[in-house]
Amino acid sequence: MFEFAAAFERAAALILTWDADLAEIVALSLQVSLTAVAIAALLGLPLGAAVALVRFPGRRAAAVLLSALMGLPPVVVGLVVYLMLSRAGPLGVLGLLFTPTAMVIAQVVLVTPIIAAIARQVVEDLWAEYEEQLRSLGTTPARAIGTLLWDGRFSLVTAILAGFGRASAEVGAVMIVGGNIDHVTRVMTTTIALETSKGDLPLALGLGIILIALSLTINAAAFLAQDLARRSQQ
Amino acid sequence: MLKGPLRTLAGLTVAAMLAAPPVLAADEFITVASTTSTENSGLFDNLLPKFEEETGVDVRVVAVGTGQAIDLAKRGDADVLFVHHKPSEEKFVAEGFGVERYDVMYNDFVIVGPRSDPARIAGMSDAVAALDKIAESRAPFASRGDDSGTHKKELGLWKQAGTDVAAASGSWYRETGSGMGATLNTAAGMEAYALTDRATWISFENKGDLEILVEGDKRLFNPYGVILVNPEKHPHVKAEAGQKFIDWIISPEGQEAIADYKLNGQQLFFPDYRAGS
Numbered sequence: 001m002f003e004f005a006a007a008f009e010r011a012a013a014l015i016l017t018w019d020a021d022l023a024e025i026v027a028l029s030l031q032v033s034l035t036a037v038a039i040a041a042l043l044g045l046p047l048g049a050a051v052a053l054v055r056f057p058g059r060r061a062a063a064v065l066l067s068a069l070m071g072l073p074p075v076v077v078g079l080v081v082y083l084m085l086s087r088a089g090p091l092g093v094l095g096l097l098f099t100p101t102a103m104v105i106a107q108v109v110l111v112t113p114i115i116a117a118i119a120r121q122v123v124e125d126l127w128a129e130y131e132e133q134l135r136s137l138g139t140t141p142a143r144a145i146g147t148l149l150w151d152g153r154f155s156l157v158t159a160i161l162a163g164f165g166r167a168s169a170e171v172g173a174v175m176i177v178g179g180n181i182d183h184v185t186r187v188m189t190t191t192i193a194l195e196t197s198k199g200d201l202p203l204a205l206g207l208g209i210i211l212i213a214l215s216l217t218i219n220a221a222a223f224l225a226q227d228l229a230r231r232s233q234q
Numbered sequence: 235m236l237k238g239p240l241r242t243l244a245g246l247t248v249a250a251m252l253a254a255p256p257v258l259a260a261d262e263f264i265t266v267a268s269t270t271s272t273e274n275s276g277l278f279d280n281l282l283p284k285f286e287e288e289t290g291v292d293v294r295v296v297a298v299g300t301g302q303a304i305d306l307a308k309r310g311d312a313d314v315l316f317v318h319h320k321p322s323e324e325k326f327v328a329e330g331f332g333v334e335r336y337d338v339m340y341n342d343f344v345i346v347g348p349r350s351d352p353a354r355i356a357g358m359s360d361a362v363a364a365l366d367k368i369a370e371s372r373a374p375f376a377s378r379g380d381d382s383g384t385h386k387k388e389l390g391l392w393k394q395a396g397t398d399v400a401a402a403s404g405s406w407y408r409e410t411g412s413g414m415g416a417t418l419n420t421a422a423g424m425e426a427y428a429l430t431d432r433a434t435w436i437s438f439e440n441k442g443d444l445e446i447l448v449e450g451d452k453r454l455f456n457p458y459g460v461i462l463v464n465p466e467k468h469p470h471v472k473a474e475a476g477q478k479f480i481d482w483i484i485s486p487e488g489q490e491a492i493a494d495y496k497l498n499g500q501q502l503f504f505p506d507y508r509a510g511s
Contacts, residue, residue, distance in 0.1 A: 086309045087310030097311055098265060179294075182279075182295065197270065197274060199441070
């Protein structure tokens with residue numbers, strides 16, 4: 001149990017002294033993951049709603065595919081994005097490998113299916129509930145996308161938070177496409193992996209505690225925002 | 235357009251993006267594909283600021299196993315290769331991927347193992363004979379198994395010992411398929427023997443019950459080389475800045491900086507560039 005006590009001490013010391021390197025790593029982690037989640041939400045919410053509402057051949061198959069893609073292995077996504085962005089790959093001329101942009105791309109691929117799959121379920125349930133009402137108003141399923149996304153916004157925040165959880169916690173993809181370069185692409189999870197490999201387990205665990213605290217803060221903020229929004233509606 | 239919680243989330247996102255420091259601060263940078271031993275031991279943290287201050291060129295190190303580093307460089311994803319497996323490095327140059335290989339520094343490999351030493355190899359100076367005894371006693375041995383320089387070295391030694399480790403993989407011979415530190419963590423956890431470079435060993439903080447049992451065999455020599463990736467293969471390679479880095483690291487100043495780096499009072503790397511070598 002000695003390690004856990006030491007880890008909490010290291011975490012507390014890091015936060016109290018507000019280590020500049022740590023601040024940089026935390027900022028980059030947030031920058032990469034929040035950007036990825038924002039882009040994934042812009043893609044995933046309409047996509048999920050469309051699969052829920054628009055009738056097209058293979059719709060069930062698309063829904064199954066979206067669900068299955070929630071389990072995309074980060075290392076595989078990392079490897080594919082790496083091969084695309086490598087100088088020898090099709091997008092090599094862009095020179096994006098080992099940059100935060102590459103990390104954002106990989107995380108967008110990982111997070112979009114999560115947001116889309118949950119959004120699909122939420123919107124499908126809402127449609128089942130309000131179909132009669134909406135049809136009597138002359139609304140077609142396709143035109144209900146915006147309405148139902150708005151109606152389901154509280155549930156959809158959970159979809160976005162699930163996406164953020166995935167993005168901020170994964171290490172496999174960002175390690176490969178970012179390269180864990182000090183001061184350039186080093187984020188919380190890759191730092192934890194690095195410190196573990198150096199055998200500095202208390203520091204690694206201390207960083208882990210900070211990462212979890214960060215996630216807790218963001219989730220609490222989202223819940224608070226939800227409550228405030230609900231109250232202002234009453 | 236966005237309202238309520240979504241707007242809050244969007245606001246948080248924008249705030250985070252604005253609050254984060256600009257990512258591309260330095261004007262000029264090179265990417266160096268190197269090994270975990272040079273990064274994890276803290277050598278680069280000590281060397282690079284000196285070079286960066288002098289030249290204004292930022293050095294971005296991607297630290298992976300030697301095999302992966304060479305692959306990165308072959309694909310043109312690095313400007314300079316800085317690794318430790320001479321035969322692979324010479325092949326890299328011979329195939330036209332690299333311009334020229336320079337000796338930079340060396341240290342040595344050691345065989346570490348549990349204090350209880352079930353194979354009775356402590357104090358031996360013949361690394362091959364020591365491995366032979368480990369194989370004979372079927373005591374657990376943790377191998378990198380990741381095509382790194384250390385792994386290639388280890389396989390070469392097993393070959394000399396006449397042991398078919400592939401056949402033993404999964405029984406007493408355990409391939410972790412990960413970096414040196416992770417492999418040492420595994421070895422410490424299962425009281426296994428392992429081959430490690432001395433720099434990683436000295437800087438490693440989770441030694442547990444492990445200690446150095448075999449050292450001093452000249453076959454455990456561990457030389458590092460530095461190579462500029464050939465701009466004729468990959469035109470985008472920053473040849474000028476990359477060569478600047480190589481010239482600096484083999485200069486008396488760079489060599490001295492390598493020799494100066496000590497951890498717990500021990501020198502980790504020994505400079506060995508010789509002009510005309």
